[in-house]
Amino acid sequence: MNLVLTKDEAAGVLGEEFAQARKRLPGAGEVAHFRQRAFDSFAAAGLPHRRIEDWKYTDLRALMRKVWPLAPAPSEEALARAASTVKAHAVSGARQLVLVDGVFVSALSDLSRFESGLRIRPLREALEGDSASLEQLLFVPQDQAVVALNGAMMTDGVVIELSEGASLDRPIHLLHVASSHQPVSIFSRSRLEIGRKSRAMLVESYLSVEGADSYQINDALLLSVADDARLDHVRLVEDGIDALNISSSFATLGARAHLNAFALTAGGAVSRYQTTITFAGEGSRVESSGVNLLNGKQHADTTLFLDHAVPHCSSREVFRAVVDDRAHSVFQGRIIVRAKAQKTDARMMTRALLLSDEAEADNKPELEIFADDVTCGHGATAGALDEQLLFYLRARGLTEREAQALLVQAFVGEAIEEIADEALRDMAMATAARWLSRRG
Amino acid sequence: MPLLEIKNLQVRVEDREILHGLTLTVNPGEVHAIMGPNGSGKSTLSHVIAGKPGYEVTGGEILFKGENLLEMEPDERAAKGVFLAFQYPVEIPGVATMTFLRTALNAQLKARGEKELSTPDFLKKVRTIASALGIPQDMLKRGVNVGFSGGEKKRNEVLQMALLEPSLCILDEMDSGLDIDALRVAADGVNALRSPDRAMVVITHYQRLLNYIVPDFVHVMTRGRVVKSGGKELALELEAHGYAQFEDAA
Numbered sequence: 001m002n003l004v005l006t007k008d009e010a011a012g013v014l015g016e017e018f019a020q021a022r023k024r025l026p027g028a029g030e031v032a033h034f035r036q037r038a039f040d041s042f043a044a045a046g047l048p049h050r051r052i053e054d055w056k057y058t059d060l061r062a063l064m065r066k067v068w069p070l071a072p073a074p075s076e077e078a079l080a081r082a083a084s085t086v087k088a089h090a091v092s093g094a095r096q097l098v099l100v101d102g103v104f105v106s107a108l109s110d111l112s113r114f115e116s117g118l119r120i121r122p123l124r125e126a127l128e129g130d131s132a133s134l135e136q137l138l139f140v141p142q143d144q145a146v147v148a149l150n151g152a153m154m155t156d157g158v159v160i161e162l163s164e165g166a167s168l169d170r171p172i173h174l175l176h177v178a179s180s181h182q183p184v185s186i187f188s189r190s191r192l193e194i195g196r197k198s199r200a201m202l203v204e205s206y207l208s209v210e211g212a213d214s215y216q217i218n219d220a221l222l223l224s225v226a227d228d229a230r231l232d233h234v235r236l237v238e239d240g241i242d243a244l245n246i247s248s249s250f251a252t253l254g255a256r257a258h259l260n261a262f263a264l265t266a267g268g269a270v271s272r273y274q275t276t277i278t279f280a281g282e283g284s285r286v287e288s289s290g291v292n293l294l295n296g297k298q299h300a301d302t303t304l305f306l307d308h309a310v311p312h313c314s315s316r317e318v319f320r321a322v323v324d325d326r327a328h329s330v331f332q333g334r335i336i337v338r339a340k341a342q343k344t345d346a347r348m349m350t351r352a353l354l355l356s357d358e359a360e361a362d363n364k365p366e367l368e369i370f371a372d373d374v375t376c377g378h379g380a381t382a383g384a385l386d387e388q389l390l391f392y393l394r395a396r397g398l399t400e401r402e403a404q405a406l407l408v409q410a411f412v413g414e415a416i417e418e419i420a421d422e423a424l425r426d427m428a429m430a431t432a433a434r435w436l437s438r439r440g
Numbered sequence: 441m442p443l444l445e446i447k448n449l450q451v452r453v454e455d456r457e458i459l460h461g462l463t464l465t466v467n468p469g470e471v472h473a474i475m476g477p478n479g480s481g482k483s484t485l486s487h488v489i490a491g492k493p494g495y496e497v498t499g500g501e502i503l504f505k506g507e508n509l510l511e512m513e514p515d516e517r518a519a520k521g522v523f524l525a526f527q528y529p530v531e532i533p534g535v536a537t538m539t540f541l542r543t544a545l546n547a548q549l550k551a552r553g554e555k556e557l558s559t560p561d562f563l564k565k566v567r568t569i570a571s572a573l574g575i576p577q578d579m580l581k582r583g584v585n586v587g588f589s590g591g592e593k594k595r596n597e598v599l600q601m602a603l604l605e606p607s608l609c610i611l612d613e614m615d616s617g618l619d620i621d622a623l624r625v626a627a628d629g630v631n632a633l634r635s636p637d638r639a640m641v642v643i644t645h646y647q648r649l650l651n652y653i654v655p656d657f658v659h660v661m662t663r664g665r666v667v668k669s670g671g672k673e674l675a676l677e678l679e680a681h682g683y684a685q686f687e688d689a690a
Contacts, residue, residue, distance in 0.1 A: 400513070
């Protein structure tokens with residue numbers, strides 16, 4: 001412990017928080033042991049910093065100056081505030097599941113008329129209850145200190161299971177709402193497992209109520225897509241202006257499975273979305289696209305790791321960043337094609353649009369190919385808006401801001417187009433449009 | 441009051457003076473042709489009127505309906521009624537033509553404090569104009585000018601002109617890259633827009649275009665100024681004898 005304190009003050013504070021909170025964190029026995037191991041693993045490494053290659057552009061030790069106290073269970077007032085935010089962002093037809101300050105709130109969630117084969121439980125209940133599915137929930141990968149910390153501190157979340165052959169006729173909308181007017185830290189973890197030949201759509205929104213600007217989220221999402229199943233996942237981040245959001249997702253695909261994933265970050269002060277996708281069965285495909293829309297002094301990092309472990313799979317990543325003022329966008333995309341993963345088709349294209357001289361975009365595509373019969377490619381560009389296009393639009397009567405907005409929309413549209421489902425695509429476009437209209 | 445008054449206009453691009461004291465007056469209802477060899481400053485003139493960045497006006501003035509045009513942003517000029525049909529219309533992938541037309545029209549209406557068109561009225565108006573110009577509906581769904589032929593791009597410029605109803609249309613080398621059939625379609629579209637309230641400045645290298653859009657006045661421009669003005673017969677004279685005589689005069 002003392003070792004941690006000398007290395008990293010924030011990690012020391014987190015140690016004190018863990019010591020204080022552990023008694024009221026859900027789960028005893030096996031779960032409590034897991035928490036301790038996870039915390040030890042975090043403490044040995046401390047917060048990631050710039051000398052760790054994977055965190056070179058997002059130095060959490062520098063960016064996370066303070067550690068906020070663990071969020072208390074939301075008060076009645078907090079729930080009332082959250083309710084109006086939830087209402088404002090409700091997706092028509094979707095099944096709403098709401099976490100307020102990391103705590104599952106059944107009163108704001110739709111737990112009625114479950115489709116056949118669907119089961120939804122709060123994480124707390126799963127951690128405190130039977131042990132059948134504990135093994136999957138108690139997951140921490142190697143060398144991922146922030147995920148280890150999440151494992152130690154996880155307070156609540158949702159556990160969703162969809163059985164073989166079941167198909168959801170409406171999307172699940174998981175809303176992460178921050179409601180506290182005091183700075184707090186939030187640790188949540190969720191899991192979605194869909195069985196063979198099943199089909200589901202998951203939308204996640206990160207939102208805050210008016211006045212809840214300063215908070216720290218550490219979320220983990222575990223996704224399992226069985227053989228011949230299909231999952232559409234859309235993530236829209238519109239966190240409060242001083243928020244820090246570190247989210248990690250892990251997806252494992254069976255054979256002939258299909259994952260269509262999209263992540264948009266338009267809010268928060270500092271954010272990192274790191275996702276690991278593993279092909280475990282042959283003949284599967286993944287589209288994973290994303291957009292960062294940043295201004296002010298925002299810092300947003302999207303880090304993607306695709307593991308082509310088996311043959312005959314395809315992956316396609318399209319990423320776009322729009323960076324204004326002094327904001328900083330990071331895209332790291334690493335694709336590994338293992339020796340036996342022949343006939344892999346992997347493509348990654350990332351482009352950044354810089355709207356100001358002080359904006360920064362770092363693009364780091366990495367391909368590691370150990371198989372010899374594959375099609376792989378990547379490309380990265382960064383640049384400003386085309387002056388010729390701007391003048392053409394302005395000569396037709398659009399103001400400078402209107403012309404920029406139209407071109408920015410077209411630019412991010414290239415990534416949003418990758419969303420397979422039309423309704424989800426419209427949601428992502430609307431989120432981008434909100435960012436543009438806030439920009440003025 | 442003249443619609444457009446250009447007085448002794450001097451313009452530089454970087455360190456080079458392109459226009460050396462150009463004077464031109466255009467009244468409502470008139471069609472003026474500006475003819476001249478390559479490099480005479482014709483396109484520079486059209487860009488400066490539309491407000492393209494990168495040009496430095498070092499002397500003279502441009503009044504539009506009596507107001508100082510040079511103080512206005514390009515979008516203000518457009519809303520006041522200035523329209524430049526580009527020699528090379530740009531392609532804008534990802535922006536559907538219909539969205540672009542709607543955004544442009546609404547921006548101008550808003551700038552003038554006028555009411556926006558309802559969606560059905562807007563669609564009806566665009567479809568009517570498009571069909572008169574032989575522009576198929578599916579072209580309007582595509583990205584602005586993306587994959588359009590040269591003729592289609594020019595027709596799209598005329599479509600915008602008809603929709604936005606400017607009082608001054610500047611056609612910059614509208615005939616470049618067009619075959620006779622495409623030129624005729626575009627010119628018919630332009631002629632349909634001739635009216636007593638609207639003036640046109642047709643910039644061209646060749647007399648050919650002026651067989652289709654017949655001007656009231658022809659100005660010969662060489663080396664950054666107007667060296668001769670006359671009626672439409674001047675264009676024929678140029679066709680017969682070339683620009684060399686004026687190059688010497690300048």
